[in-house]
Structures are given as C-alpha cells and as structure tokens.
Amino acid sequence: MNFHLIMDFAHELVEFVKEWYWIPLLILYFGVISTILIENRNPTKTISWVLVIVFLPFLGLLLYYLFGQKFNKVRRIKRVNQAQAVRLKKEWQSLEPYMEKDIARIKERIGNLSRVFIFLKNERLSSPTTGNRVQLLINGEQKFSELLSSLTNAKHSIHVEYYIYELDDIGSAILDILNKKAEEGVVVRLMVDSIGSSAMVKRMKRFKKTKILFKPFMPVNFTSLANSNYRNHRKIVVVDGEVGYVGGINISDRYINQSESSSTRFWRDTSVKIEGPAVNMLQVGFWNSWNLADGHPFLLHEGYLRSIPLEKKCGDASVSFVSSDPASLGPYNMEAILIAIGEADKKIQLVTPYYIPSDELATALQVAAAAGIEVELMLPKKSDSYIVQHASLSFIKPLLERGVKVYFYTKGFIHAKTISIDEKLSFIGTVNLDIRSFYINYEIAAVISDAALCRQLDRQFETDKMSCERITLTKWKRRKTWKRGLDSVCRLLAPLL
Structure with missing residues (x-):
C-alpha cells in the first residue's frame, strides 16, 4: 500500500x-x-x-x-587590500618629502607625462623613484640568461610570482637553482597561479622535502569554481631586494627561440630588469600577493627592503609600478595608460597580443590620432585564441577610420605588452589591452622614464614592423562578409572575455 x-x-x-x-x-x-x-x-x-x-x-x-558574479572572494580581497594599506600608511607618510623631490625631478625631465607618476603616488600604488638602472630584455633568450645569473648570485632572498610556470627545460633549471639556494639558507618564496601553473602546483604538493616556501594563488576546487575567473597574471622576480624583473615572459621554453629556422612558432615578448630603489616597490607588491594567498607571514623590514643612500645612484631611470586586481577601487592600469595618452605630444606606440579595449581606451586612441599624434598599434596576425582574435578584429575599423596605424605581426606570435610615448615614457608589464586585464586579473606594469630604454623600445618597434603587414582602411573594407560577421558575433562576448 x-x-x-x-x-x-x-x-x-x-x-x-x-x-x-x-x-x-x-x-x-x-x-x-x-x-x-x-x-x-x-x-x-x-x-x-x-x-x-x-x-x-x-x-x-x-x-x-x-x-560573472562578484563573489565573497572579491570582498575578502578588498578587506585585505585595505588592511595592507593601513599597515603601510605610516611608512608611506614618512616618504612624502622624498616623493615630492622625485616628482619634481621627473617633471623637469618629461613635463606633463609626469602626471602618470603623480597619479600612482596619489593613489598610493607606488612611490616615484629616480636613480634606477633598467635593462630591456627581448624574448626569453635575453631574459632567462639574466634571470639565471641573478638567482645563482642570490644571498638573502628570492621571491618569484608567475602566472605560468612550466616544468620544461627552463622551468626545471630554475627550480633546481631555487632548491639549491634554499638549501644554502637563502629564503625562497615561490607563488604561482593555480590554474596557469597547475602542473607545478601538483609537483610541489608531491615534493615534500623542499625548503622552498610555496603557495598556489587562489586554488580552485569544486566549492570554489566561481573564483576561477580571477587569475594572477603577474610575472615578478625579486632577488635580495636589489634586482627585480617584470614583463610578459612566463617561465616556459616556448619563450626561447632556438634559431630562426626552428620549426617551433617564433615567440616575441618583452621584459625589463630593474635595479635601484624602485625594487622596494616591487617587493611590497610581492608581499601583498603573498599575504593574499595566505602565505606564511614575513615582515618587510627583516632585510627585504634596501635603504639606498640618496647620493648613490644605480642609473638615470625613473620607475614606478601600477598594479591592479579585481577588488581595486578603479582599473588603475587603464587609468594610468589614459593619462599618458592624454599627455602625449608626438607619438604613441602600443604592442599587445589581445585588443579588446574599454570604450575609454578606444576613444582615447582615436582622439589622439585625429588630433595629429602618430598612433601605432601592433597585434599578432594569428593569435593563440580564436574567439579573442576575432573579437579583437571587430575593433580595428574605427581605429583605421580615425588615422591609427595598425600592424599585424606575421613572424610568429607577439606576446609583448608594451607602450612607448614620445620616447619619454614606457609601460612594460603583464597588462593586455583588454577588459580582463583592466578589470579582472591581477596585473602589474613598470612605468619607466629612461631615455636609453625608450629609444631601445622604439627601435624594437621599428624592427618588429619589418615583420608586419600594415593594415589600411581600403584593405580592411575588402575583407569577406562572413569574416566580418564572425568578428561581430565574437565581439558580443568581448565584455565577458
């Protein structure tokens, strides 16, 4: 019944x-x-x-x-950001007189472009610093030789933060050095994104004997799938608080081009090596990320920051950093770029693998070109993401109509994220010109005023143009209808990419 x-x-x-x-x-x-x-x-x-x-x-x-959701994780990030700001407030206030002097020096050198440094100071993102030495590093061939040397010579500490860390030849070589230095007593902290470096996370979980202090950034499991949208896209190394590296190059063999005749796809990217007082700001940035990842706490004054006498200069470069995350009060990287574009006088050169701009950025570039400034944008002809590439292509026509010069890199895949303005100011970092980098990912870029580096970056842009196809409005209008339609469909997803 x-x-x-x-x-x-x-x-x-x-x-x-x-x-x-x-x-x-x-x-x-x-x-x-x-x-x-x-x-x-x-x-x-x-x-x-x-x-x-x-x-x-x-x-x-x-x-x-x-x-899509703004989860509790983002609210927690905001709380951590606020707590970090409170802890640094006293030290920041003590630096005020020095920052004002540095701002005056920078303004004397680059005029109104110094407003970018003022913006970063006012938002307490990074203090302006002068007297730094910077070295432009083109592709993995240049970066990894410098990086291996810096790691090998470390005496006090090594801090490593990467989106992608692959366990291939270069990844294994670096890991061997990190293990060796940790055994020697050097404090080694390694933090990788849990999705971008999933194999590395698994390896470190199995390898229990290492003395490396390791943390995966924002691990994802079944109960935290929603947090998978927020990724740490930064690539940072700080050695002894004296040498820093930042840029677009992950730890992977793909960034090393063995030879021009190699069968593997040519990978074009850019990083920068920094020595001087600016490295302290990069160290603070790593400290913030480490605390957010719930790494074992450490105090910055325990030998991780370097006190550099004012009379001792490493070089002539002015350097600051602009970082952003999903809980930032604003899209700081985009805002810094907009300030620089607004103060440009002659020339703006941008390199990015992904161009899915905000309305503000697209308008700024078009207005700058229409106002007589030479604006050049370089993109890969063939991307590593089909949908993202076609979404990017849907934004090209308005640029061409307003006089922006657009180039498609044909030699391989251009993964660099750089901006050069008037041969006076440069951005080199992890920031793509897309919505994800501006609003969702953890990103960082070095803002650099150094005459020699700016000239190098401009010369590199001209060299890369020799491997590019120039896109004209006439040529663009001749594209097949179905391709333009596909671009438009992919563009509908642009705000979500």
Missing part, C-alpha cells in the same frame, strides 16, 4: 513540475538579472550578461555563476 502511495505521489509531483516548472525558473532568472542590475556594472557588460542568460537557458546561468 505504501509503495502505491509513494508512486502516486511521485507521479503527481512529476506532473506538477511539468506544468509549473517555469515559475521557479522565472523567479531564478528574475533574481539573477536583478542582481546584475543592482551591481551597477559597466552598462555594456551588464547587457552582455543579460543577453547570455536570456538566450542561453541554463548554460547562461552556469556561465554567470562561474565567471
């Missing part, structure tokens, strides 16, 4: 669900869409998520859960 009652109840329940299933689904959709609207996001991104949810039933909700 009980069995028949259960079956009857189950049948009634199924019939009820068949007839009225749309009510809880409607409530769910209404709740999600209301949440998106209440968050007051960028209108373009808001509309994009609403369209995805409406036109991709169930799948759209899943995508929003995984990649």
Whole structure:
C-alpha cells in the first residue's frame, strides 16, 4: 500500500513540475538579472550578461555563476587590500618629502607625462623613484640568461610570482637553482597561479622535502569554481631586494627561440630588469600577493627592503609600478595608460597580443590620432585564441577610420605588452589591452622614464614592423562578409572575455 502511495505521489509531483516548472525558473532568472542590475556594472557588460542568460537557458546561468558574479572572494580581497594599506600608511607618510623631490625631478625631465607618476603616488600604488638602472630584455633568450645569473648570485632572498610556470627545460633549471639556494639558507618564496601553473602546483604538493616556501594563488576546487575567473597574471622576480624583473615572459621554453629556422612558432615578448630603489616597490607588491594567498607571514623590514643612500645612484631611470586586481577601487592600469595618452605630444606606440579595449581606451586612441599624434598599434596576425582574435578584429575599423596605424605581426606570435610615448615614457608589464586585464586579473606594469630604454623600445618597434603587414582602411573594407560577421558575433562576448 505504501509503495502505491509513494508512486502516486511521485507521479503527481512529476506532473506538477511539468506544468509549473517555469515559475521557479522565472523567479531564478528574475533574481539573477536583478542582481546584475543592482551591481551597477559597466552598462555594456551588464547587457552582455543579460543577453547570455536570456538566450542561453541554463548554460547562461552556469556561465554567470562561474565567471560573472562578484563573489565573497572579491570582498575578502578588498578587506585585505585595505588592511595592507593601513599597515603601510605610516611608512608611506614618512616618504612624502622624498616623493615630492622625485616628482619634481621627473617633471623637469618629461613635463606633463609626469602626471602618470603623480597619479600612482596619489593613489598610493607606488612611490616615484629616480636613480634606477633598467635593462630591456627581448624574448626569453635575453631574459632567462639574466634571470639565471641573478638567482645563482642570490644571498638573502628570492621571491618569484608567475602566472605560468612550466616544468620544461627552463622551468626545471630554475627550480633546481631555487632548491639549491634554499638549501644554502637563502629564503625562497615561490607563488604561482593555480590554474596557469597547475602542473607545478601538483609537483610541489608531491615534493615534500623542499625548503622552498610555496603557495598556489587562489586554488580552485569544486566549492570554489566561481573564483576561477580571477587569475594572477603577474610575472615578478625579486632577488635580495636589489634586482627585480617584470614583463610578459612566463617561465616556459616556448619563450626561447632556438634559431630562426626552428620549426617551433617564433615567440616575441618583452621584459625589463630593474635595479635601484624602485625594487622596494616591487617587493611590497610581492608581499601583498603573498599575504593574499595566505602565505606564511614575513615582515618587510627583516632585510627585504634596501635603504639606498640618496647620493648613490644605480642609473638615470625613473620607475614606478601600477598594479591592479579585481577588488581595486578603479582599473588603475587603464587609468594610468589614459593619462599618458592624454599627455602625449608626438607619438604613441602600443604592442599587445589581445585588443579588446574599454570604450575609454578606444576613444582615447582615436582622439589622439585625429588630433595629429602618430598612433601605432601592433597585434599578432594569428593569435593563440580564436574567439579573442576575432573579437579583437571587430575593433580595428574605427581605429583605421580615425588615422591609427595598425600592424599585424606575421613572424610568429607577439606576446609583448608594451607602450612607448614620445620616447619619454614606457609601460612594460603583464597588462593586455583588454577588459580582463583592466578589470579582472591581477596585473602589474613598470612605468619607466629612461631615455636609453625608450629609444631601445622604439627601435624594437621599428624592427618588429619589418615583420608586419600594415593594415589600411581600403584593405580592411575588402575583407569577406562572413569574416566580418564572425568578428561581430565574437565581439558580443568581448565584455565577458
């Protein structure tokens, strides 16, 4: 009897669900869409998520859960950021007189472009520093030889923070050095992104005997899948608090081009080596990330910051850093770039593997070109992401119409993220010119004023142009209709990429 009652109840329940299933689904959709609207996001991104949810039933909700929500993790990041700022406030205030003097020196050298340094100081992102030595590093061939030498000569500490750390030849060579230095008593802290370096995370979990202090950044498991959207895209090394590296080059053999005739795809990228007082700011940046990843705490004054006498200069470069994360008060990297573009006088050269700009950036470049400034943008002809590439292509026509010169790099894949302005100011870092870098990822860029480095970067741009195809408006309009349509479809996903 009980069995028949259960079956009857189950049948009634199924019939009820068949007839009225749309009510809880409607409530769910209404709740999600209301949440998106209440968050007051960028209108373009808001509309994009609403369209995805409406036109991709169930799948759209899943995508929003995984990649769209502003989860508790972001609120925690904000709390950590605020706590870090409070801890550094006293030290920051003590530096005020020195920062004002550095700003005056920078302004004397580059005029209104110094506003970028003032912005970073006012937002307490990084103090302006002068008297640094900088070295431009082109591709893995130049970077890794310098990096291996710096690591080998470390005496006090090594801090490493990377998005991708692969266990290939160069990755294994670096890991061997890190293990050796740790055995010698050097403090070695290694932090990698848990998704970008998943193999490395597994390796370090199995390798229990190492003295390396290791932390995966924001690990992802079944209960934290939604946090997979927030990735640490930075590439930082700080050795002894005296030498720093930052740029687009991850730890991977792909960045080392063995020869021009190699069968592997040519990989074009850029990093910079920095020595001098600016390295202290890079050290603070690593300290912030380490604390956020719940690494075993350490104090910066325990030998990790270097006191450099004012009369002792490493070089002539002025250096600061602009970092951002999903909980930043603003898209600081984009804002710093906009300030620089607004103060440009003659020439702007930009290199990026992904161009999915914010409305503000696209407008700034178009207005600069229309105002008579030479604006040049270099992109890879063939990207490593099909959807992202076609989304990028949908933004090209407005640039061409306003006089921006666009080049497609054909030699291989250009992965560099650099900006050079008037041969006076340079950005070298991890920041792509896309929404993800501006608003979602953990990113960092070195802002550098150094005449020699700026000239080198400009010469490298001219060299790379020899391996490029110049895109004209006439040529662009001749593209096949289906390709333009594909670009437009992929562009719909641009705010979500």
